[in-house]
Amino acid sequence: MTTKQHFIHRTGMPGLSFMGEFLGEVVDHGFDYFRDENVVLSLYRTAGGKWVAVEQHIRRSSRDDTQSAKVCEEVEQVYDYFGFTPEAQKLYAMAGLEPVENVS
Secondary structure, three states: OOOEEEEEEEOOEEEEEEEEEEEEEEEEOHHHHOOOEEEEEEEEEEOOOOEEEEEEEEEOOHHHOEEEEEEEOOHHHHHHHHOOOHHHHHHHHHOOOOOOOOOO
């Protein structure tokens, strides 16, 4: 793992600072489909083994851009945060994650 210092700005909350690895980022290009925003999902793994899930909403009127982030102890919390949209599934694949529900 290539660790480096990261700082994540969060709208209306304190920022996050951590040592860790950037695992990937995907963009839902809403502007291309005549929607009013693009959504960017990013995922990090901290040096201590936690996950940092980041969701950014970029609106046509940049004054309304927002960014939120969640520190997750377990990967299941990442799945809860991002869900299972096609963009989230791409991000999971980039990060080497395979969300499955095991049934016996």
